[in-house]
Amino acid sequence: MAQLRRATVIGLVVGIVMLYLAGVGLIGAFANREVVTEYLSLGQLMLLAPLLLGGYAMARQAASVIQRLAIGAMAGGMGGAVFALGILAVLALSPGIRDVFIRINENLLSFVLFGLDPGPGALLIVGLGLGLGLVGASLPVVPPSVRRGLLSGVAGVILMSMLEPFVRPRLTDFDLHDVVVFLYQARGLRPVAALVVFAVSALLGLGWRPARAEVSRRFAEADPGAQRMWRWVAALLVIAFIVTLPQLTGVFLTQVLVLVGLYVLLGLGLNIVVGYAGLLDLGYVAFYAVGAYFTALLTSPTSSLGIGLNFWVALPLVVLGSAMIGLFIGAPVLRLRGDYLAIVTLGFGEIARVLFLSDALAPWFGGVQGILSIPDIIGEGTYALPLLGEIRGPAATYYPLVGFCLVAAFVAWRLKYSRTGRAWNAMREDEDVAQATGVNIVNYKLLAFAMGAAIGCLGGAIFATHLESVFPGTFNVLVSITVLAVVILGGMGSIPGVVLGSFALIGLPELLREFAEFKLLVYGGVLVLMMILRPEGFVPDVTRRRELHEAEEGEEDEGDDGDENLTPRDATQPAPIQA
């Protein structure tokens, strides 16, 4: 009986999620983005995925296999039924309801009913719900390795079809026209090609874990000299890959890479402040803006200063200036408690933006018009590199940017395991104890703030020269929150995490142009879901993970009286030692 109630609740949730996805416009936006030409579109995948997940969520707790499948199918069917009822209700209330929910239109309704009449369409949705619920419920039954294979197969197919606009011209450039014809038809994958891609990526997914285990075993068995050699080889391969990336990917993707690189840089800076020192800074965009505006003032011949310095001459001044500003802003606010600090920094971010925008300061910063004609980062935007030849376009920014990212990552990595890093660690875990053991809280907080500011303004400087202009509208609070999401997704305090976060949150949305208007929605969702499900991020930093799961470890011997330890102060205290 309890199982049935759970199935009903999950079905209801699934149905509401589907209605939400349709109403918010996601399904409509992706309706025409084909994954397998004529068979499956991304919109359909999005519409149907909740049914599958509902079945999956349901089946994890049931007793026997048969019961699992039955209950899973029920949850899926319920979900389908709720969604179908919702759509029928919308049809009954049309056209009035369309004034409220503007995404609901003929196209969307016919899309979610699979082009059928309301009656058969609704039945089809319920049937699909039953089926997908069943499939979802059967997933926990199959061995984990097979599940991983299936998952990576599906991911491979979706990725290949999403990459179509970039893969197609690149393959044509490299004279691989036959491959293009085999793979793609219109904008999606050809059915046969989809099967091949699925098989290849499923095999990769199956083989990945054993292969990695084998490699690390052999590596561990090798003697130290060989280990060192292999490390160097791996590092060289990675560097070679990074260096040739713009040549492989073409102009548009290089542009995307530059954007990703900028956020890697910003993320590394914020990671020092949030991840290492545990200070939540929501005004990070202020430093980004200050860096960009300082660079613009110093280098643009048309700015109010009008001195037109070279970028590399201006850069040290900009970085030093921003670090000073970081110190100056940081000094008064760093005595505040964590959540107040977040709000104050948010205030600083907004003050910076409004000041840059205001008419009062327009003689210096150009007001709404911003500052134009900022020179390129190197020469006239083109230069020659050994082996690679003439570099132009976004790639001209890409190479210096990668250099800065590597330097910043190196600095961050060295800091993390230094005396300073340990002091930050202690401070983040418990300020009072850290202070009692002789850590100078204020100085270390200031140092973190200034480091973050310096890296953030470096990002701003590169951004300004890359766009060759700065406008106040670019520097709003959403930038701060995006950088925060990048840091959170990868994992606070984790350097690889920042890279992963930038690629996932900045790179992927660029590949799907339809996605642009839902980017912020997804960032918000990512922040909430990560905090609830996986606060340590996807590439967690070891110390940070322990910290965040302290409370749960403590929970085990406290039983489940949910009201204990409720005050946040208590929750940060170390878990009791278990007997």
Add this chain to the structure above:
Amino acid sequence: MRRIRRVSLVDVILWGIRIGVVVFVALGTFLTLSDGLLTGENWRDLLIFGIAQGSVYALIALGYTLVYGVLFMINFAHGDVFMFGAMTAFFTADALAAPDPTTGVSLLNANPLFGMALVLATAMLSAMLVAVVLERLAYRPLRRAPRLVPLITAIGASLFISNSVRGLYGERILGYPQLEILRGTFDLFGIPVLKTQAVVIVGAALTMVLLYWFVERTRTGRAMRAISEDKDTAALMGIDVDRTITITFAVGGMLAGAAGVLYAIVFPQVHWFMGFLPGIKAFTAAVLGGIGNIIGAMLGGVSLGVLESVAPNLLLLGFGVPSPNQLRDVVAFSVLVLVLIFRPYGLLGRPEGK
């Protein structure tokens, strides 16, 4: 005996800021007033506008304060709850404002009290719903997490709610229908007051009195106060903590919804991003009054509203700054920063650690 107190760099900067602010305020006020750029009537209008705007801030600030009182967390998404209430109520207001085909008068104008009650009910119910769902889904799983975790969740929730509204209702700016009877001004002891502003001030005041009664005189209100004193002991005394927290969110959401409608009376345009600035400012108001303190939130809201409308003119006009009203947000944020630095427990709050 030598007693040398070490003066740190931070202290120097803090004193520098204190002196700077005092000098700036004194000089700016003196210059503006001696110039006589604005007449007494100008100042009076700015003041009344400030009070009206401030009472809306106060209503939102109460939501922050209530939640902070029981959970010790900043519900960053509260501004978006306010936005959701205002946006949803727009559709009720719009439907009611459609003119009757036979008489040509819309229901809203024919029966303004009933119409406004419906609009208000829509706003309060929808905002309440969002606040309760938010608490249940996003905050309840995090009761034991370190302090920053719920805050980050709240930031994410704020982004999620505002962008959901952007998707569901669209990116358009919706113009609220205006009530016929609220056009123009009326005389209050010889002072002309805009009717809209008067309605907002009175409405907000009534709501706040109701809330004060609820918190101070009802059983649930007492439970809320008990939880804010000591959660564990409250639970031992038989108070259902989870239920009370849900009620707190519901009450905060309803206040935000009411604030949404009042806001739309003063500034009759609503859109999906409107929650951010009033949200931050209401938070400033809550901190200004002393977060967790109900009277403080009311006081803080009104003071911030007045400061925001008077201060840019009073301080900056004298320096010859063009269009000082552009900088009103800077004033609000500077107040926020200064209050948090120098008096983080606010005007009426007590210092941390009791």
